[in-house]
Amino acid sequence: MVGSPLRAHSERGAHNGWCRKGKVLRSWHSGWQRNHRTAQRNGVAVAGSSPAGGGTFGWVTAFLLLGWAYSARPVQAKRSSVRCAVVVFGLGAASYAAGTSAAGHGWTATGVVFGCVMTAWMALVGSVAKDLGDADGDAAGGRRTVAVVHGLAAARALTVTCAALVGLAGTAAAARWAPLALAGTVPVAVGALWVIARVVRDARREGVARGQRRGAYRAFMVTQYAANLLVLIALGAR
Template structure:
């Protein structure tokens, strides 16, 4: 998770109106975001320990390798470090980082506890993605471009409408044990699979269409997302044929989602970063 969010930050930097002349501000901003992401990850691990153990997760807190109290204390230190480092980068980065921390809290903790509802989860996850890209744009010292807005929007939608749904397909047992009310728990795996397919098709078709109409440079992201959407659909359909498959098979669509987001963000990082030198 940490690497994916750092990639989003870098994509935000290279998608800005002008590449920074110095790497000092982006570097500080990246460390700031890493602290915020680590804070959110540890908080989620503490909040999810019961569900993770029911799902057989290998996360360190669930395994008992990291004491819950130690992790909880670390979240406070990481949040403070994130805001301090963001302050050295600029007020815009502080705002994006603070928003990320608030959303990370809202995902895992009361009173919002977005992880317990597919609808709330989608909204918060979209925000987590968008704030990571926004922090990168702000740390660049430049402004948003049409390409940057489209890339951030598409990839955040990919997280919210696809990733947040297919993740639930492999975690139904633990989610039910933890009292979550996701689509998969409340309405069953079939409804969750239908929602995942709809989300993948929506993002996979909208991304290239919007890129062609609005920002052709964003095709470096739109094409991998479209291909990844087809892959996710195939994995969801295959999983439906094996209703009693083990957790590894049920998480096949989630792995397809993850690979797609890495490929799309790396493609954006390389394509958008090289574009100014090719003009």
């Protein structure tokens, strides 16, 4: 019984302390909710009203629609080399345009030249090179790629021609209008030689396995990654 008043006093003190803490927490939480809602409204307003926000949203939407057209019915662009090249060109253009819009700096000669070169690299080289290793499966699946309709020899010739064209034209355009873009277009020119070498080597060998026929496409992909990375480094070091 001696300890009862002390315990009661302690319990009242603890209860009052918890109440004060609860009020502080509720006040903090309410303030955080108000600030969060305000930030959301401001973010939506800025994204919707600024040219960068609206432009980026439009380009991302275009990219998603083209991605749907690449694989889904009724377009299924991946089943035809021509449709694939058109859709891949759109995907590449939308990607670089969205990045430019998100940066908010507008188009520059470097951005235009490098974006066009890489978009052409994907549409004209990658869309054909990827089918060299899948011709048998594409034929069985009813696809109408260049390798299926016109044969591997025609697909190889087209890959070599497009790689040489993009490599040479891209480097020349960068040297003329956007020297900084050379950081990316020169690797593309080197990669074009690599792609051509892989295609020519495979054409001279009988019974080339599927994995070996995909060597040109792997060279294309490595070149694409390297070119983008080197341009980012060049822009960051400027």
